[in-house]
Amino acid sequence: MNLTTQKKYAWHPSEEQIQSANLTAFLRKTGLQNVQQLHQWSIEEPLSFYSFVLEELNLSWYAPFTQVMDSSEGKANTAFFTEGKTNVLLNTVEKQLRLGRGGEEAIVWESEEGDVVSLTYRELEKKIDEFAAALLSLGIQKGDRVGIYLPYIPEVPIAFYACAKIGAVSIPIFSGYGEEAVAVRLQEGQAKVLITADGFKRRGKLIPLKQTADRAVLNAPSVKDVIVIEHTGQDIHLNLESDHLYRDLRQCNAIVETEVMDADDPLMIIYTSGTTGKPKGTVHTHVSYVTKSSLDMYFCFDVKKEDRLFWLTDFGWMMGPWLVLGSGLHGNTLVMFEGSPDYPECNRLFELIERHRISIFGVAPTVIRSLKAQIEKITEDLSTIRILGSTGEAWDEESWHWYLHHVGKNRAPIINYSGGTEVSGGILGCFPTLPIKPCGFHGPIPGMSAKVLDEKGKETDELGELSLTEPFIGMTQSLWHDHDRYLKTYWSRFPGVWSHGDLARKDEDGFWFLEGRSDDTMKIAGKGIGPGEIEAAIGSHPNVVESAAVGIPHPIKGQTAVIFAVLTDADLPVKELEAHCTERLGKALKPERIIPVPELPLTQSGKIARRLIRNRYLNKPLGDTSTLRNPESLKTIIPLKH
Incomplete structure (x- = not known):
């Protein structure tokens, strides 16, 4: 070389x-x-x-x-x-047990406060069987759907594997979702059971997850039973007709036979946001x-x-x-x-x-x-x-x-x-x-x-x-x-x-x-360009933390770019950023406007929600916002005045 x-x-x-x-x-x-x-x-x-x-x-x-x-x-x-x-x-x-690795660590979990839990493969199997037996006791059968709305704790893989073991279909649900987003996923999937927790801690604050789950279940009548993991020990309300503390359902030392499944039998439904309308339930086998x-x-x-x-x-x-x-x-x-x-x-x-x-x-x-x-x-x-x-x-x-x-x-x-x-x-x-x-x-x-x-x-x-x-x-x-x-x-x-x-x-x-999503493509003065190229140009400025470029209609160019930028220095002159971009992109692709914002709307996986930024700026319907981790950020984007 x-x-x-x-x-x-x-x-x-x-x-x-x-x-x-x-x-x-x-x-x-x-x-x-x-x-x-x-x-x-x-x-x-x-x-x-x-x-x-x-x-x-x-x-x-x-x-x-x-x-x-x-x-x-x-x-x-x-x-x-x-x-x-x-x-x-x-x-x-x-498989790991057949290979003689039962005593080796399968999972190590650490809490925000530094508490640690370790499970070997043998211990994990035991807990999976106990959880599977609990699901069977509620009448869950092969093909039934089960929502998993939990913080990222050891019970997540335990519950997931337990569902798979008896042939039930899991619906993973982001722990940061609000009641509406949870309810939509439960009802769309016709879940019979929801597995949740009393709550969790985030940045030192107690988050009452069970309260959100309760409100979601009210709008998801398919859910007949709720299994509650006591993770934080906080006080919770139990509905006597539907709610079960897991410790009361747990069947210690249970042994559950693994269900034989066809290769194309559903394992889980993971919902992902659509550009419009309800979320899409992707089926995985x-x-x-x-x-x-x-x-x-x-x-x-x-x-x-x-x-x-x-x-x-x-x-x-x-x-x-x-x-x-x-x-x-x-x-x-x-x-x-x-x-x-x-x-x-x-x-x-x-x-x-x-x-x-x-x-x-x-x-x-x-x-x-x-x-x-x-x-x-x-x-x-x-x-x-x-x-x-x-x-x-x-x-x-x-x-x-x-x-x-x-x-x-x-x-x-x-x-x-x-x-x-x-x-x-x-x-x-x-x-x-x-x-x-x-x-x-x-x-x-x-x-x-x-x-x-x-x-x-x-x-x-x-x-x-x-x-x-x-x-x-x-x-x-x-x-x-x-x-x-x-x-x-x-x-x-x-x-x-x-x-x-x-x-x-x-x-x-x-x-x-x-260079971004295809529905984010811009055609400026006849040149196709993705938001990634524009964001890379402004992102090379030392005071730009993050940015989002969106295309808006332009009477001459067809489209032009507007950039929303998070800055380390709120007093930085916008003209300096405009000159920086123009130098790197050329005059033909110079952004129409650069707008400083305190934060950008992000999905749960950290992706910038450009569609929502564009719709908010152009006064268009936002559509599905349930997948945002910080929906309040949309309020900082001031709609364009015509």
Whole structure:
């Protein structure tokens, strides 16, 4: 590699990192030369590829499948692992017990206050059986839906696995949701039981979760029983007809037989926000989510059984089940944290790394942008970190470099990872055996036939729609009781093509970059541009913490950009920012206005809610706002006066 090539990359793997990687071992076993050959093989010969992957991941079946993929009813209706019989318990907790790892740590949980709970795989199995028996005592059967509305505590994976064990279908619900958002998800999924807690603490304050759950259940008549975990010990009201303290239902030392499930039987329904209307209930099966999450962990994050894996998340976001199932299959230790990343001090996450010897550490870029503004120097020992993870939102280059240098110590690679709830994991990713460019992706993950398509559906290296031209393991089976919406949302733009809704482009070296959502695309004076490019321009100013660019109508240019920016210095002249952007974007793409705001509206996963910003600014109906973590932020966006 010559000097010119080296300058393109911010990180290079060591020979040890290359030789010890799962990816390298897999290439050796298959006789493939590189990632490009691996990806081509995964798309062109899926039966051969997945047969090898299933063997490598040691997935078991009660009865073998006959086909990896059956697209006889069309790509959108592809069935996977037809006639196979399985259960996620068979390939997670029960697998680790069969391998003799019952005494090893499955889960380590830490509260915001520093309390720690550790569970071995044997202890976890015991608690799963006890919880499964409690569900059976309420009459829950195979196929019944169960809402899980809990803070990120050990009972989350216990309840989730317990539902799966008896064949019930989980509905993960973000613990920060208000009553309306909870009620919609429970009623849409026709949940019979809600699992919740008395409350939890956040930033030192007691949050009365049970009160919110009570109000939600009033508007979700399908819910007949509520199981309450006594997490904080706070006083709660119990409805004698429907509410049950878990300690009263718990059947100590119960043993419950694992239900044999068809491969395409539903495991869970994860609701994700739509651009308009009600949230979409993505349906995931007993084989899809665990296979996709563990495959991505294997190739991109190099997960091994010795790892201690942490990701700042909530179970209501797709990364929650992703972590539980992927960790269960690989047999690594999942480190859970219930708290805020900067409370009581801004170094809270770094203390967590040091205390629990975390080796794989993942956050959203939003978290890093916030922490780098607060932290001058990290003094904790981060030497156990070997992989950094990132998902949820596009990076700005300064924050990306800060994460690499201060947290990864320029040793651990940043594995950029992007996909979504609908695909059970990632479409694009990085690989720890290849040099990395700031903010970029190496390309599609094996099994994902990703392409960038222009407005006519032709492949392009310019800005275009991130699309998948073949069905893939992990894609949602449908939308719960709304197959027409599923077809319209994902399969209607181009024939036989999954349109994911992201804007992507590739550079001259083959690296991929995301530039926002396709419905956020702007066409300014005939030039297509994504919000990410504009936000990167203003984000390079040292006083800009975060920004959101949205397109608004313009009588001459067709559209123009308005930028909402969070600043470290509220008195910074807007003209200085305008000049900074114009210098980097050119006069033709100069933003119409730059508007300072105290904060931007963010979804639970840390994504900027540009659609809501634009609608608020243009005085249009907001639509669904239930997925916002900070809905009050919309009030700081002053609508445009015509």
